Amino acid sequence: xxxxxxxxxxxxxxxxxxxxxxxxxxxxxxxxxxxxxxxxxxxxxxxxxxxxxxxxxxxxxxxxxxxxxxxxxxxxxxxxxxxxxxxxxxxxxxxxxxxxxxxxxxxxxxxxxxxxxxxxxxxxxxxxxxxxxxxxxxxxxxxxxxxxxxxxxxxxxxxxxxxxxxxxxxxxxxxxxxxxxxxxxxxxxxxxxxxxxxxxxxxxxxxxxxxxxxxxxxxxxxxxxxxxxxxxxxxxxxxxxxxxxxxxxxxxxxxxxxxxxxxxxxxxxxxxxxxxxxxxxxxxxxxxxxxxxxxxxxxxxxxxxxxxxxxxxxxxxxxxxxxxxxxxxxxxxxxxxxxxxxxxxxxxxxxxxxxxxxxxxxxxxxxxxxxxxxxxxxxx
Amino acid sequence: xxxxxxxxxxxxxxxxxxxxxxxxxxxxxxxxxxxxxxxxxxxxxxxxxxxxxxxxxxxxxxxxxxxxxxxxxxxxxxxxxxxxxxxxxxxxxxxxxxxxxxxxxxxxxxxxxxxxxxxxxxxxxxxxxxxxxxxxxxxxxxxxxxxxxxxxxxxxxxxxxxxxxxxxxxxxxxxxxxxxxxxxxxxxxxxxxxxxxxxxxxxxxxxxxxxxxxxxxxxxxxxxxxxxxxxxxxxxxxxxxxxxxxxxxxxxxxxxxxxxxxxxxxxxxxxxxxxxxxxxxxxxxxxxxxxxxxxxxxxxxxxxxxxxxxxxxxxxxxxxxxxxxxxxxxxxxxxxxxxxxxxxxxxxxxxxxxxxxxxxxxxxxxxxxxxxxxxxxxxx
Numbered sequence: 001x002x003x004x005x006x007x008x009x010x011x012x013x014x015x016x017x018x019x020x021x022x023x024x025x026x027x028x029x030x031x032x033x034x035x036x037x038x039x040x041x042x043x044x045x046x047x048x049x050x051x052x053x054x055x056x057x058x059x060x061x062x063x064x065x066x067x068x069x070x071x072x073x074x075x076x077x078x079x080x081x082x083x084x085x086x087x088x089x090x091x092x093x094x095x096x097x098x099x100x101x102x103x104x105x106x107x108x109x110x111x112x113x114x115x116x117x118x119x120x121x122x123x124x125x126x127x128x129x130x131x132x133x134x135x136x137x138x139x140x141x142x143x144x145x146x147x148x149x150x151x152x153x154x155x156x157x158x159x160x161x162x163x164x165x166x167x168x169x170x171x172x173x174x175x176x177x178x179x180x181x182x183x184x185x186x187x188x189x190x191x192x193x194x195x196x197x198x199x200x201x202x203x204x205x206x207x208x209x210x211x212x213x214x215x216x217x218x219x220x221x222x223x224x225x226x227x228x229x230x231x232x233x234x235x236x237x238x239x240x241x242x243x244x245x246x247x248x249x250x251x252x253x254x255x256x257x258x259x260x261x262x263x264x265x266x267x268x269x270x271x272x273x274x275x276x277x278x279x280x281x282x283x284x285x286x287x288x289x290x291x292x293x294x295x296x297x298x299x300x301x302x303x304x305x306x307x308x309x310x311x312x313x314x315x316x317x318x319x320x321x322x323x324x325x326x327x328x329x330x331x332x333x334x335x336x337x338x339x340x341x342x343x344x345x346x347x348x349x350x351x352x353x354x355x356x357x358x359x360x361x362x363x364x365x366x367x368x369x370x371x372x373x374x375x376x377x378x379x380x
Numbered sequence: 381x382x383x384x385x386x387x388x389x390x391x392x393x394x395x396x397x398x399x400x401x402x403x404x405x406x407x408x409x410x411x412x413x414x415x416x417x418x419x420x421x422x423x424x425x426x427x428x429x430x431x432x433x434x435x436x437x438x439x440x441x442x443x444x445x446x447x448x449x450x451x452x453x454x455x456x457x458x459x460x461x462x463x464x465x466x467x468x469x470x471x472x473x474x475x476x477x478x479x480x481x482x483x484x485x486x487x488x489x490x491x492x493x494x495x496x497x498x499x500x501x502x503x504x505x506x507x508x509x510x511x512x513x514x515x516x517x518x519x520x521x522x523x524x525x526x527x528x529x530x531x532x533x534x535x536x537x538x539x540x541x542x543x544x545x546x547x548x549x550x551x552x553x554x555x556x557x558x559x560x561x562x563x564x565x566x567x568x569x570x571x572x573x574x575x576x577x578x579x580x581x582x583x584x585x586x587x588x589x590x591x592x593x594x595x596x597x598x599x600x601x602x603x604x605x606x607x608x609x610x611x612x613x614x615x616x617x618x619x620x621x622x623x624x625x626x627x628x629x630x631x632x633x634x635x636x637x638x639x640x641x642x643x644x645x646x647x648x649x650x651x652x653x654x655x656x657x658x659x660x661x662x663x664x665x666x667x668x669x670x671x672x673x674x675x676x677x678x679x680x681x682x683x684x685x686x687x688x689x690x691x692x693x694x695x696x697x698x699x700x701x702x703x704x705x706x707x708x709x710x711x712x713x714x715x716x717x718x719x720x721x722x723x724x725x726x727x728x729x730x731x732x733x734x735x736x737x738x739x740x741x742x743x744x745x746x747x748x749x750x751x752x753x754x755x756x757x758x759x760x
Contacts, residue, residue: 001478046616055435056458058749061618071620071637074751075466076458078436086455090470097477098381236426238441240451257451369438371454 002215004095005228005380007102008037011209011340014176014328017110018206022054023062026108026208029333030067033104033210037224041068044212045100050087050107051332052078063106080367081279082236083107084209084335089234089373091213101218107337108208109330136368137201137282141193143251144284148195151299153287155195159186160305161283162200162325168312169322171353176205176328200283205328209336211343225380229343232360233265233376239369251285254372255292255364262362262374263294270294273316273376274358275345277338279366280323290318293364293374312353320345320353335373338363346379384475385599385608385760387482388417388592391720394556394585394708397490402434406488406588407446409713413484413590417604421448424592425480430467430487431712432458443486460747461659462616463487464589464715469614469753471593481598487717488588489710516748517581517662521573523631524664528575531679533667535575539566540685541663542580542705548692549702551733556585556708580663585708589716591723605760609723612740613645613756619749631665634752635672635744642742642754643674650674653696653756654738655725657718659746660703670698673744692733700725700733715753718743726759 010032017025026049034040041064049060055078064074079086084107091105147153163183169175181199189197219228237258263269270293278293280286290301295316296309304310310318321327321341324334342361344350359379366372390412397405406429414420421444429440435458444454459466464487471485527533543563549555561579569577599608617638643649650673658673660666670681675696676689684690690698701707701721704714722741724730739759746752 052436055456056432058458058460058747058751061749061751064618069619069621071617071634073616074459074618075470075616076435078438078456078458079454080438090455090473093470093477093479094473096479097473099473099476236453236455237451238444238454239449241449254451367438369441371438371441 001096002098002217004092004213004215004231005219006211006231006339006343006377007214007219007224007228008033008039008212009340009343010036011174011333011337012207013174014205014207014330016206022051022059022108022110023066025110025206026059026063026106027066029208029210030063030104030106033212037212039212042070044072044102044104046073046094046103048075048077048087048091048103048105050077050083050335052080052083052109059108060106079371080369081281081331082335082365082367082371082373083332085365085373085375086236086371088211088336088339089236092231092234095213095215102212102214104210104212105336106208106210107333107335109332110206111204111330137193137196140282140284141196143288144195147287151302153302155187157302157305158195158283158287159183159200161280161286162186164305164311165280165319165323165325168320168353169326171351172322172327175322175326176203177326196282196284200325202281202324202329203326205330207328207330207333207337209333209340211336211339227347228380229346230378230380231375232268232378233262233374235262235265235374237372251366252288252292254370255289255366258372258374259293262376266376268360268376272360273362274360275320275342275355276316276318276362276364277321277341278318278364280319280325281329283325286318289364293362312355317355320355335365338365339375342377346377381476382478382595382597384472384593384595384611386591386611386719386723386757387594387599387604387608388413388419389720389723390416391554391589391713391717392587393554394587394710397586402431402439402488402490403442403446405490405586406439406443406486409588409590410443410447410484410486413592417592419592422450424452424482424484426453426474426483428467428471428483428485429454429456430458430463430715431456432460432463432489439488459751460749461661461711462715462745462747462751462753463712465745465753465755466616466751468591468716468719469616472611472614475593475595482592482594484590484592485716486588486590487713487715489712490586491584491710517573517576520662520664521576523668524575527668531682533682535567537682537685538575538580538663538667539563541660541666542566544685544691545660545699545703545705548700548733549706551731552702552707555702555706556583557706576662576664580705582661582704582709583706585710587708587710587713587717589713589720591716591719607727608760609726610758610760611755612648612758613642613754615642615645615754617752631746632668632672634750635669635746638752638754639673642756646756648740648756652740653742655700655722655735655741656696656698656744657701657721658698658744660699660705661709663705666698669744673742692735697735700735715745718745719755722757726757
């Protein structure tokens with residue numbers, strides 16, 4: 001069983017591109033990731049495409065129409081907010097299976113405006129299937145309040161997540177927003193669903209990200225090991241009915257189970273992780289995931305944000321990219337954009353936001369409905 | 381690298397089930413395939429779901445809501461008419477990669493009424509993305525006429541494909557239609573796009589099919605080798621622009637390339653194949669694919685149908701299930717329904733339509749847009 005490496009990876013600057021098609025947006029990051037490793041689409045043996053809102057429309061093949069129809073296998077996957085991570089994982093599995101030596105995974109989304117899951121943000125998705133009876137803001141607000149009841153987490157602590165991630169994004173030229181949002185601004189923004197104000201909800205943007213994955217042999221042959229990033233673990237989980245948390249139907253259980261499996265697969269523990277890109281679809285969600293991912297003990301999440309442990313320069317910086325709250329959240333792209341962010345740090349190429357000496361990074365996404373994807377990456 | 385086996389497989393009787401949901405239809409075949417090998421969803425390590433028209437709606441997870449949310453990874457894939465074959469292939473790859481020892485692939489579709497690609501049959505699909513400027517009936521009519529111009533293939537020969545497949549379906553209790561359609565009935569049916577009459581177009585039906593795939597070690601451990609079917613080859617291709625056939629933008633090239641790769645992977649040739657389930661979305665398409673799959677030389681397809689070589693009892697029976705023309709064509713299910721049909725013959729369990737002594741079978745699907753999936757299966 002070969003090891004698999006990310007040898008090329010990139011993302012476009014997230015934004016709003018109503019004048020472009022989904023395949024055009026996807027093609028941009030595909031070409032950038034290929035350029036990142038000095039290869040072309042002719043070198044790829046398969047393409048795995050993650051796209052949610054146009055999942056039925058052969059997005060992967062239409063990306064090849066833009067950049068070169070070479071006859072390679074194309075697999076189109078969708079998995080709610082875990083869509084990009086699932087495309088990456090299927091690509092990775094094809095290399096592990098020794099079906100291919102080198103493949104590309106592309107994640108892309110063109111979002112409606114508005115709040116995630118709110119008006120215009122969920123077109124084409126039957127809500128009863130994905131979200132149960134609640135809207136996304138309500139679900140994550142309730143989960144945050146449950147944490148507050150159990151552990152005394154405060155509105156201010158939740159708001160600090162947004163302050164931190166917006167601050168991080170000022171150092172990320174590919175983030176949608178690159179502006180500071182002081183605590184009073186976050187707390188005084190329009191209230192969407194208590195305790196999440198508008199600045200504590202992820203930003204619906206268009207975007208794409210892509211990764212070239214190669215077997216160890218191929219990466220060495222191509223002389224790409226210097227900047228290669230090893231995939232130490234790739235895990236996907238879904239809802240488990242016996243263990244449902246009453247408030248959060250799957251997000252917590254799914255993530256805890258995926259994290260346990262990922263650490264086991266990697267032979268590592270949370271204490272080994274130097275940085276994390278996790279699914280901060282709402283500020284309350286980030287707080288929950290500190291604990292779900294084992295970054296701290298139950299009930300310690302509020303203290304972690306207070307103490308700056310999860311900020312750049314802290315013990316385990318979280319969402320140094322700016323996260324979904326400020327970098328933006330194009331659903332199908334997010335999972336691969338996380339891979340880009342962590343890889344960039346492991347390569348020591350993250351500039352002003354570099355997590356110094358980062359050797360191990362973890363990415364996490366979760367789609368309601370449900371799918372949780374976790375990857376653990378290591379500097380080669 | 382382990383070998384992978386189909387150890388359980390089944391499909392529902394295709395029909396029209398407007399009162400059911402897509403997950404309910406998919407759950408039925410999943411339970412049947414599990415029952416076929418005496419296992420339950422608790423025994424499965426992952427689920428791969430193929431569904432096109434609701435591709436964005438977490439169909440795989442919603443199937444688990446029906447039959448048991450065990451927390452396993454779920455991957456939702458779509459690839460036009462190759463959707464089911466792609467789900468099967470991703471499941472197979474996960475076993476080959478030794479990520480899992482035993483997994484289930486489910487394909488499901490709820491179709492609109494009417495002709496494939498015609499009014500009501502392509503809801504949710506941007507036509508310009510999948511089909512170019514032409515409608516599906518026009519594309520396949522033109523391809524048939526090109527074959528007629530080159531090789532003298534006659535309207536009657538095209539019509540005989542439909543007569544054959546409808547005859548086959550009278551022996552398949554799971555086919556949508558199980559009625560004879562004499563040559564004059566086929567030729568005098570409503571003309572859709574010359575030379576394809578209404579009885580020479582695939583039938584839009586609801587349906588699902590599922591397959592349980594296991595590693596050799598797991599299949600032996602479970603005592604399931606007696607009825608196991610070995611996957612000798614699994615190949616997927618997409619459009620190749622340099623080699624486009626002017627008339628058929630991808631269907632021919634895609635299939636020829638996939639067939640060459642599949643025979644190479646299996647270490648077999650077309651002469652070794654005992655039965656074929658191929659993509660007869662229109663009668664003209666079946667004629668083209670005899671040649672594309674190497675079942676006969678270029679220009680010999682008309683003669684093959686005249687001589688009965690592709691009928692049950694002939695040299696290489698094609699679409700003994702009744703094919704898309706009579707069994708029906710629920711897009712996301714078709715690729716796995718083909719696996720069911722071939723597996724049933726390789727197990728010697730096909731009853732009145734049994735291809736005697738069948739040891740090797742080939743399945744073929746092609747989705748415009750484009751994706752061609754070919755599997756070669758062998759009796760264990």
